[in-house]
Amino acid sequence: MKIVDVCAFYTPTGGGVRTYIDRKLVALAARGHEIVVIAPGEEDREEQRGPNARVRWLRSPRFPLDRSYRYFADRAALHAVLDEEDADVVEVSSPWRSASMVADWRARSGSRARLSLIAHADPLSAYAYRWFGNVASTQAIDRAFDWYWRHLRRLDAQFDHVVSASASLTERLREGGLRKVMTDPMGVEPGQFSPRLRDADLRREMLALCGLGEDALLLIGVGRHAPEKRWDMVAQAAAIAGTQMPVGLLIIGGGARQRRVIDAIGDNPHVRLLDPVGDRAALARLMASADALIHGCEAETFCFVAAEAIASGLTVIAPDRGGAADLACANDGAVYRSGDAQDAAEAILAVAGSADVGPSRRHDRPIRTMDDHFDALLSLYATQHPQPRYQQGTGR
Template identity: 80%
Template sequence: MKIVDVCAFYTPSGGGVRTYIDRKLIAFAERGHEVVVVAPGDHDGEERRGPHARIRWVRSPRFPLDRSYRYFADRAALHAVLDEEAPDLVEVSSPWRSASMVADWRAERGSGAKLSLVAHADPLSAYAYRWFEGVASTRTIDRAFDWYWRHLRRLDQRFDLVVSASDSLTERLRDGGLQKVVTDPMGVEPGQFSPTLRDAAARRDMLALCDLPEDALLLIGVGRHAPEKRWPMVAQAATLAGVQVPVGLVIVGGGSRQRPVVEAIDGNPHVRLVEPTTDRAALARMMASADAVIHGCEAETFCFVAAEAIASGRPLIAPDRGGAADLARAGGGVTYRSGDGQSAADAILAVARDRLAPGLQPAIRTMDDHFDALLALYADGAAMRREGSCR
């Protein structure tokens, strides 16, 4: 099968989506499929990732709400790429213009390619719910943004399948009137994260960076400095909890929106920012060596960091909405009211009172489990026309 993934969120500097796509290029090719990722870039070009895996870059402008990303603006250019590739199946991972462009391509060309919309993004949670929190409920916001739900329902009619990565997102999409939603949870990189990587020296070093002794609670957060990640709130929560017990927080991430995080830290020597790393083994060792992993974003459709925390045998502290919440509840973690710094501080204190010793590696789904299930769905023509759940 030849699969083209039109992935508007793929960027060399990206986080979870980049990790997911890089693994997909390997996994699909290993399973005998040809895979081409079409991504928006600063120039047109092609990058080979093996005999059956490629990335095709399409020159595209920057996304105004987050300039770390670009978006497909040239309909003809995208259609030309799809014409050249002639895929059996097209995946689209953005619910915006690229999804409509791909649906138009199939309709106009009369292509027999199947279409799958993979829900990598939850724009209402990332933007609208956060912008209007404290002013209106999520139901009220949904009603105000009914144009978005109407748009999703139209895509649901034009695509053969909508793939959701978490039960909570599936429920929201079905409540919004979509009928072709299938739940196929994502997972962690195989063999990468494990409690066995816990390193006392690495823990001491991170606590020393936070100017704290070894008996302090060490938290780690991982993610870029974007507003929806809520690092200022997480930093304030660590400071509030630190009034009662010694708490160190290391945030691994970067980006242009760092100033609000620095302002929220406000000189607290126990909260430190660390540059992002491409060394996945080093990151896995840091996560296993912390006492808990904390996350602030309720807009995650799955949340790779949350899954990596569980795979590392670490307690997960997460907001009570979104993919991270699903993983925290399933993995014995602690949730707090989304966007509420005091509630997050209380969750930190709960973890401090009940510290967990490193345990055996828990059962956690891998990305390859996800890909195997997804490919089975794509191979089953009937499954592409009915709703269901893939576990």
Template identity: 80%
Template sequence: MKIVDVCAFYTPSGGGVRTYVDRKLVAFAERGHEMVVVAPGERDGEERRGPNARIRWVRSPRFPLDRSYRYFSDRSALHRVLDEENPDLVEVSSPWRSASMVADWKSERGARARLALIAHADPLAAYAYRWFGGVATTQTIDRAFDWYWRHLRRLDQRFDMIVSASDSLSERLREGGLQKVLTDPMGVEPGQFSPVLRDMTLRREMLALCGLPEDAMLLIGVGRHAPEKRWPMIAQAATMAGAQAPVGLVIVGGGSRQRPVIEAIDGNPHVRLLEPTTDRAALARMMASADALIHGCEAETFCFVAAEAIASGLPLIAPDRGGAADLARKSGGVLYRSSDALAASEAILSVARNSRTPRAAAPVRTMDDHFDALLALYANEDLVRREGSCR
């Protein structure tokens, strides 16, 4: 099978999307398929990743709201690339302009390719619910943004399947009127994260960085400094919890929106910001050496870092909505009311009161499990005619 992934958010400097796509290129090729990622780039070009794996860059302008990304602006150029590749199946990982462009390509060309829209993002949860959640219910916000749901329903009619990464997102999409939703949860890199990587010397060093002794609780948070990640709220929660018990927090991540996080820390020596790392082995050691992972974003569709924490033997402290919440419920983690610093601090203290003896890793779905299920879904045309789940 030849598969083309039209991936609007793939960028050389990206985080989770780049990690996922790079792994997919290798995994699909290893399983005998040809995989081509089409991404917006600084210039037209092609990058080989193996005998059956390539990235094709389409010259595209920078995205005005985040200059680290680019966006597909030339409909004809994208259609020309799809014509040249002539795939069996086209994946689209953004519900916006690129999805409509791909749907137009098939309808105008009468192309044979089947179309799969991959729900990697939940824009309403990331933006609208966060902006207006303090003054309106989710149902009210959904009604105000009915134009978005109408857009998704139109895509649902034009695509062969909508693939969601979590049960909670699948439920929301079906409630919004989509009829071709299939659930295929993502997973962690096999063999990368494990409790056996726990390093007590590293743990002491991280706690010392937070100005705390080794009998304190060590929290870790991982993610870029973006508003939807809610790091200022997490920093406030750690500070409130620290008034009742010794709690240190290290946040591994970067980005241009760091100032609100620094302001929320407000000089608290027990909360430290660490630079992002591309060294996955080092991150796995840090994660296994903490006592719990805390997450603030309720807009995750899957939440890689939460799955990685489970694989590392850590309990999760997560908001009560989104992909992180799904993983916390399944692994016995602690949930708190989304966007509520006081509720998050109480969740931290709840975990702190329990033994911090490292746990065995809970069974965690791997990325290879995810890819095998996804390919099985693509091979089974009957699945697009009914609701389903790839477990």
């Protein structure tokens, strides 16, 4: 098959989506398929990523709310690229503008390509529930944003399937009236994260950076400094838990919106911000050398970093909604009320008191890999496209 992924969230400075796409380019090509990613970029250019794998950057403006991203603004230009690529399957990784553009393209062009909406984003959880959750129930917010659910139902009618990365998201989408949703959890990079990478000396260094000794609990958090990640709340939770026992927290990430996080940390010497770690092997060592991972975002559709922590042998402390919660609950982790620093602190203390955490504890847990996810996705496409023009294991 020839698969084109129209991915509005793919950016050189991205996190989970970039990791996912980079692996997809390798994995699908290795399985004998052709994969092309179309992404918004600074200029029109094409980048070869190996046999049968390419990225086509489409010149696009910066997204005004987060200038590390761009967005597809030229419908005709995107349609022209899709015409040129003539794929068997077109995936879209955003429920917004690009999904509507792709649906319009198939209707205009008469293409027989299958359309697949990959749920990489959960906008209501990231924004509406976070903004209004203190004054209204989720059901009331959904009613107020019924225009968004109507939009999703239109996409559900126009696309051949909607791929959800977690059981909880699938349930929400079905409750919202979508009928073509199937669950295909994502996963970790194969062979990258492992508890065997734990380094006692590195753990001591990280705790020393937090002004603490080896008897302290070492928490790690990984992610960009965006409001929905709630790092200010996570920092507050670590400080509250730190009044009961020694707790160190390292937050690895970057972004322009650090001020709230810095203000929340204040003069607490036990919470430190570290720059993003681009070296995946180095990140795997850091993660394996911590005691637990804490996450603040309830809007994750899957949560790569939680899966990576589990693969590293860590206990996951997560909010009680979203993909991170699904992973924590399935792997003996702890959950707390979303956005509640006091409840998060109590979850930290509960984990600290567990026999399942600490420097002597390491688990080799079976964990789903990205390749497992891709194999399931290809199986779905093969079932619904029985006579592909691009046969697995052959040339086009």
